[in-house]
Amino acid sequence: xxxxxxxxxxxxxxxxxxxxxxxxxxxxxxxxxxxxxxxxxxxxxxxxxxxxxxxxxxxxxxxxxxxxxxxxxxxxxxxxxxxxxxxxxxxxxxxxxxxxxxxxxxxxxxxxxxxxxxxxxxxxxxxxxxxxxxxxxxxxxxxxxxxxxxxxxxxxxxxxxxxxxxxxxxxxxxxxxxxxxxxxxxxxxxxxxxxxxxxxxxxxxxxxxxxxxxxxxxxxxxxxxxxxxxxxxxxxxxxxxxxxxxxxxxxxxxxxxxxxxxxxxxxxxxxxxxxxxxxxxxxxxxxxxxxxxxxxxxxxxxxxxxxxxxxxxxxxxxxxxxxxxxxxxxxxxxxxxxxxxxxxxxxxxxxxxxxxxxxxxxxxxxxxxxxxxxxxxxxxxxxxxxxxxxxxxxxxxxxxxxxxxxxxxxxxxxxxxxxxxxxxxxxxxxxxxxxxxxxxxxxxxxxxxxxxxxxxxxxxxxxxxxxxxxxxxxxxxxxxxxxxxxxxxxxxxxxxxxxxx
Numbered sequence: 001x002x003x004x005x006x007x008x009x010x011x012x013x014x015x016x017x018x019x020x021x022x023x024x025x026x027x028x029x030x031x032x033x034x035x036x037x038x039x040x041x042x043x044x045x046x047x048x049x050x051x052x053x054x055x056x057x058x059x060x061x062x063x064x065x066x067x068x069x070x071x072x073x074x075x076x077x078x079x080x081x082x083x084x085x086x087x088x089x090x091x092x093x094x095x096x097x098x099x100x101x102x103x104x105x106x107x108x109x110x111x112x113x114x115x116x117x118x119x120x121x122x123x124x125x126x127x128x129x130x131x132x133x134x135x136x137x138x139x140x141x142x143x144x145x146x147x148x149x150x151x152x153x154x155x156x157x158x159x160x161x162x163x164x165x166x167x168x169x170x171x172x173x174x175x176x177x178x179x180x181x182x183x184x185x186x187x188x189x190x191x192x193x194x195x196x197x198x199x200x201x202x203x204x205x206x207x208x209x210x211x212x213x214x215x216x217x218x219x220x221x222x223x224x225x226x227x228x229x230x231x232x233x234x235x236x237x238x239x240x241x242x243x244x245x246x247x248x249x250x251x252x253x254x255x256x257x258x259x260x261x262x263x264x265x266x267x268x269x270x271x272x273x274x275x276x277x278x279x280x281x282x283x284x285x286x287x288x289x290x291x292x293x294x295x296x297x298x299x300x301x302x303x304x305x306x307x308x309x310x311x312x313x314x315x316x317x318x319x320x321x322x323x324x325x326x327x328x329x330x331x332x333x334x335x336x337x338x339x340x341x342x343x344x345x346x347x348x349x350x351x352x353x354x355x356x357x358x359x360x361x362x363x364x365x366x367x368x369x370x371x372x373x374x375x376x377x378x379x380x381x382x383x384x385x386x387x388x389x390x391x392x393x394x395x396x397x398x399x400x401x402x403x404x405x406x407x408x409x410x411x412x413x414x415x416x417x418x419x420x421x422x423x424x425x426x427x428x429x430x431x432x433x434x435x436x437x438x439x440x441x442x443x444x445x446x447x448x449x450x451x452x453x454x455x456x457x458x459x460x461x462x463x464x465x466x467x468x469x470x471x472x473x474x475x476x477x478x479x480x481x482x483x484x485x486x487x488x489x490x491x492x493x494x495x496x497x498x499x500x501x
Contacts, residue, residue: 167392
């Protein structure tokens with residue numbers, strides 16, 4: 001276990017109460033950038049102390065959003081160790097070696113420095129190959145050794161280890177405040193993902209990849225310009241009329257044999273381009289459905305046989321198997337290149353795809369995934385659980401207050417600095433091609449959903465892949481697939497829940 005820490009706490013008492021009062025006006029997790037509040041700071045004027053105090057409004061923004069940690073909490077001289085993957089994309093999510101004038105890199109380093117300065121600590125990184133992480137953590141903790149204060153890893157890694165009882169229950173964690181915007185409180189992560197009051201891995205703005213892995217729909221403005229019958233898609237979104245039927249309808253307008261060989265292939269132009277992976281799975285959430293969720297009694301139930309799932313399957317089959325759709329064998333990279341080279345009117349993918357479209361000659365737009373029908377309440381998105389990092393603390397950790405306080409501070413600074421740099425500046429101003437896309441990105445971000453079936457998929461027989469398999473195979477056998485695979489999923493769910501008794 002980690003050595004016992006002698007912690008020097010200079011002041012713990014009144015800060016949390018003070019912040020609670022000033023945060024009440026912030027409506028829980030509402031984004032302050034869109035809903036500014038004006039708490040009042042009272043200051044005594046210099047000289048005459050009998051003069052009534054002056055008040056000065058302070059607007060709360062993302063960059064200065066206050067947390068609920070005690071302001072003078074210190075852990076002077078201590079070292080906070082985060083275990084993470086040594087793989088390049090995962091490593092870069094947390095580690096910045098030096099300031100480079102690249103906005104996201106610099107924000108990442110400033111996050112680390114701000115937390116170090118706040119607590120008087122040093123942050124160190126324990127890098128482990130992604131493929132070896134589960135075995136490394138399991139062997140270490142089962143031997144009674146805690147080599148890290150916080151671990152960041154892929155969802156399936158930590159879900160597996162959490163079910164083995166190796167991690168702390170975040171619901172009982174000191175200093176972790178799930179009402180704060182960096183934990184996406186409006187998305188009900190804790191309620192959606194907990195099992196019998198237990199939640200062993202969480203995510204949020206602390207993972208930059210969590211934000212990057214939100215899904216969006218992209219459209220080629222120049223190709224759309226050749227089809228004046230297609231209305232303003234931005235306005236259609238705002239009017240609540242952007243649906244899967246409209247996407248399919250407009251996709252059917254585009255089919256061009258660019259190379260003149262009388263065959264439609266990768267060298268030609270299509271209405272829609274995609275591939276069968278996580279962007280496909282996101283349609284379930286976009287249509288307001290869940291693979292699995294809690295009923296009114298708090299019991300976890302699969303929703304695979306919901307009548308809307310059959311409707312969803314039919315509409316996706318019409319889109320993905322239509323002659324105006326190109327399914328790219330090159331996965332994400334191939335599909336992105338195909339779109340960038342003006343071979344498709346529409347595609348769907350993560351926010352991070354916009355980075356790959358930076359050098360695209362034609363302009364592109366960004367909008368949410370469409371609704372199933374117009375009467376759907378809002379636009380929803382999931383995120384790629386396979387790509388985003390989730391976080392856990394060992395149950396054996398001997399100073400959870402230290403580990404949790406630093407984790408909360410890192411999450412808060414991520415929201416203030418890294419999310420601001422990536423989402424508000426790089427994505428909205430550097431990669432997006434127009435101001436309207438900024439509003440669309442906010443709509444997408446506000447609609448993020450945590451789905452129990454997606455999050456625990458590795459323990460549930462890949463229950464989130466059933467729809468994908470049925471549509472990709474083109475057999476129109478969703479009912480039989482659910483009947484067969486659903487039984488296996490139900491047994492796996494019973495086993496999983498049993499581990500949380």
